[in-house]
Amino acid sequence: MNSKVFVALANKKFIEHSKSLFYSAKVDGKWDGDFVLIVPEEDRDTFNEKEFTDKGVEIFYGKTLPGNPKPHYYKYYLWTEYFKQWDWIFYCDMDVLFFNKIDFDLEDKQKDILYTNDCAGTPLSYQFEYRKEYVEKMDTDTHAKFEWINKNWGYWDDGPNIPSFQSCFMLFHKDLIQDNTFENLIKLHNEYYVYYNLVLHGLTEEQSILNVEFLGRWKELGDKFINAYPRAQELEWEMDKMNKSYEDKRDYKSEGIIALHFYQFFQPWSEHNLRFNPIWREYNDRF
8 A cells, every 4th residue: 555645536527537637647747656536426337447447546436415516525535534544645636737746745744734725815705605696695594604704704904814725736644534524524514505505606616615624724735736727817817818818838847837727717628728638638548
């Protein structure tokens, strides 16, 4: 058994894409640990499992979660007994490519901390629903919870100024998997997703829940792991600009960037990602 594991997550729609991710991690990221793919139990019979296990990728099936949420929420299963087989667990979202060796300086890492990266400087309250069209439709009970979140987790001159993290990259030691961690995540899920339905749908999703569970227990993974594709940020996330401007000549490898998370419009399997789509397809064929 290796001392570390690289974990990805996919439902039947994205399982095929995981081949490119694993290939990039192994070849470009020079990952020398184990590999695991988390798949919802309901998708067990939708792909050829042997195609992955023959390449050294174990499959972990997660049972359906309360409220039958999107696949992102199956990240909760990272904090189950199964993953205590390894000392260090590194989770990575699907829309990622690697450019240099995946290196964490594990000897300097704390075993009771989740290593991830700041979510664009946004407060914890922004991990939850705040869009006007949704707030106006909230019932009294939900609106009271909404006000509590903003008061306690928002950015105010006299407030707590609590930052939030993005869950596309997460590194942690098995000591962070306590007997009640998964149970706590499900309780929070039932509260914020099932009952109040206050997670930021289409944006933060499960990230909202993870931020609450690991409040005050996370630190920066580092700027060599880029959370959001810089080209999209340069274009200010405006779709008309992104539709017309694809050029990206930045040399991520020579800059020492380890991993790049593309996010939404510029996902590497999208044909309009003119620079990285050919690489993604090539890696899928080589898997």
